[in-house]
Amino acid sequence: MIRAIRACKTAAEERGVVRKECAAIRAAISENDPDYRHRNLAKLMFIHMLGYPTHFGQMECLKLIASAGFPEKRIGYLGLMLLLDERQEVLMLVTNSLKQDLNHSNQYIVGLAICALGNICSAEMARDLAPEVERLFQTRDPNIKKKAALCSIRIIRKVPDLSENFMSPAASLLKEKHHGVLIAGVQLCTELCKASAEALDYLRKNCTEVLVRILKDVSNSPYAPEYDIAGITDPFLHIRVLRLMRTLGQGDADSSDFMNDILAQVATKTESNKNAGNAILYECVETIMGIEATSGLRVLAINILGRFLSNRDNNIRYVALNILMKAIAVDAQAVQRHRATILECVKDSDASIRKRALELVFLLVNDTNVKPITKDLIEYLEVSDQEFKGDLTVKICLIVEKFSHEKLWYIDQMLKVLIEAGNFVKDEIWHALVVVISNAPDLHGYTVRSLYKALQNSCEQESLVRVAVWCIGEYGELLINNVGVLDVEEPITVTESDAVDVVEISLKRHSSDITTRAMSLIALLKLSSRFPPCSERIREIIIQQKGSLVLELQQRSLEFNAIIQKHQNIKSSLVERMPVLEESAYHNKKAASAPGNLSEGKTRQATAAASLKLPNGVAKTPAAPLVDLLDLNSDDIPQPSSSGGDFLHDLLGIGLAPSPSSAGGGAMSSSGVDALLDLLSIGETPVQNDLLASNIVSTSQDKLPSISPLERLSSVSSPVSLQSTGAAPVVDLLGSLSTNSSAPADGSSVYPSIVAYQSDSLKIMFSFSKQPGNPQTTVIQATYTNMSSNVYTDFLFQAAVPKFVQLKLDPGSSNILPSSGNGSITQRMVITNTQHGQRALAMRLRISYKVDNQDKMEQGQVNNFPAGL
């Protein structure tokens, strides 16, 4: 059969042969032919290896195991181990045969059974058969003993409470002479140490000396042909013993003291010109790093590593890098000494080595060496190969961000990275860059000029193009007028049309994606106000996009065109520079979005009906809020021109899309923003107003991140005061802007606050507010107060509501609740009662928190909601 399969040239042929064979085997099984049984099973194993299903052969295995002859049993057990796994029920049937075989008089059969047990046993089997295994420790045959030891490893892993029984037999194994038994015994001890602290103590007391003696014996033993590998006696045993020593010596000065001498001996005497020797040295160094070794020994270990690192063999270098990562925690200074070599390894041709080295370099960076290292890495970025650039870029960005003391340096380095590998830069990284740029007013001119220069040389890097376009839009006039020239830069002359050219190119480039194009459009609009002579040309460029198939671009193009044409008077104030993006606010949001996502997951489980959206896509494009403003102002155009009704419909379509049911991720924030503006610009048509208001409410939650910029912009656009609490201000805006519409000012009726839940230690207050024009939706501000004298940490509030209610839970203001009512957590949730007026709200609560690291949970139900919610 194997020959037939080998002869197959295509996968289809192979499948055919396998199918035929499987049919033949099935037939043989049903005929119950004992002679061919083991041959069939051997075939099945081959088929299984090729990756075909072989479950029908499992019963055959059991039959073979139950048969008397050794060869049959042998194959049966092998099949058992290969074809079955511990999750299958068939396995329960084997337990009995195993038990019999464990008590068999023939040592080989016992060996087979115990071997199988060690490979596949499940927790139940472990409990059932542990006494048998324990008994086998008493036999004299070393083969059985070693297998029993390994089998108990598995048993302990499955059922840790059995480890007590194995403690003293394990220790006695170490007194054996047979290497197989020793190595198994040492591994069993290591496993025991992991399983229970008690065993660790016991073995520490009883075995340290023995171990030292074993190691001494093996390392000093004369030539032993049986175990000799490259002139070293049994390196495997060496390594296992060293490993157990590491476990025993960790954090224990006395036993470490014991080991010092022998470790020094192994470290100095072992030959390092063969792989086996190096393996021992490697393990030895790791042990020295792991235990409380003397300083002299540590120096020895670091020196060995230095030797490894300069070795020509790649394997050894890899291992050295690996261990240096661990050593850095122990002795950072010593590792720093090898910095130059490690940096060389980053440039190695071998991907595994590069990856290790890069990780190590990342750990090595500190305030003093950050500049040379970054310089080096960026230089290497130019020549590194494509697959590696991604990793490298991420690490460089992290380094630069972490250690940026001067903004000029930060911007410079980031620009270099963008130029070299802009395509690999993640969104949040260039967002952060834009925030930094906008926060460094004295560098605006320098940055925009550098970006302009960079863009002329390479426009293949998406992120570079985006940052450049944004900067040119914002600081275009600085580019032309050479404002704020730094000493280091060369003056350049750029005309206004040059600047427009660059943006135009990036708009029309085929490889640009929507975000880049949309950003280009905004930049153009801004430039049209900065450079009045070019205004007409810019309008033409913009209008070319009106046929764009992408709705986003089409819309922008039409609206911007309208602004340029009809609203010259307000244009300049419209496209004023972006207000400085607050660095701290940006970082907070970034930090908040991470735990926010976590709590999202948790809350999902509890409130299956409720969908929760979080400000995931923090500031999708910094320019987006600006668009809001534009649209808000374009309100005085009767309708967004051209295609009229249909177009409006489209916009409505987007507006409806982010309804609470669609679980939105990052995209939500952007589309939410757009939808909002559309709605606002349509605010004229009073008929739709009520309907739209509901959308506003649903979208405005997604819009939290953009609300703060909006707020700042409000000073430019309208005297309305905005609070960043959520939906209400947006509605206000709408009301005040849509002058000739019937403002939806039915005023939110006031509801009394309630105590939603109170236990002897925890009080939860709900206060309610309604969205005007949308009676179904209620915003609840929950306030949690802790009356006990202990601080609650990891505070998590979960709520479940009936099916007809939709619940959105925003992240809480904190997850730590101070004691004795000295503070509180607030959390906002939005409830939409789809059967408003017919059924009353109800809510089930679950509050979990930790007191002194102990998990606590409280549950309750809220039935006292004010009527009419």
Next chain:
Amino acid sequence: MGIRFVLLVNKQGQTRLAQYYEYLTLHERRALEGEIVRKCLARNEHHCSFIEHRNYKVVYRRYASLFFLVGVDNDENELAILEFIHLLVETMDRHFGNVCELDIMFHLEKAHFMLEEMVMNGCIVETSKSNILAPIQLMDKAS
């Protein structure tokens, strides 16, 4: 647990022997083998013998047309595993006499027996060649 799996794969990427010490479904196995083999085949002899794959390391060594791949935990001693592969090959050599791909294919069960004597539940049990081969020779004699 130490060793997670032992794989023998030829240059065409066909599996010749597979032994897993943790449970994977058939589908996962095939996917895993495919991914690892592709990674290994792409490397040349100047590269080091370790690759990181998902959450473990693969130590590999090439003998003529056959790749020996061993998947291990991250804290395992890679050099020792490399030595273990060599020991496995030497053991097979001693039994088959200059082992080749065909020997392993046609005596799959024997190759498994050997591996079984050497590794149990992901731990190395026996490192002496004659101890490993004793039961197998005994069985050969009996049959």
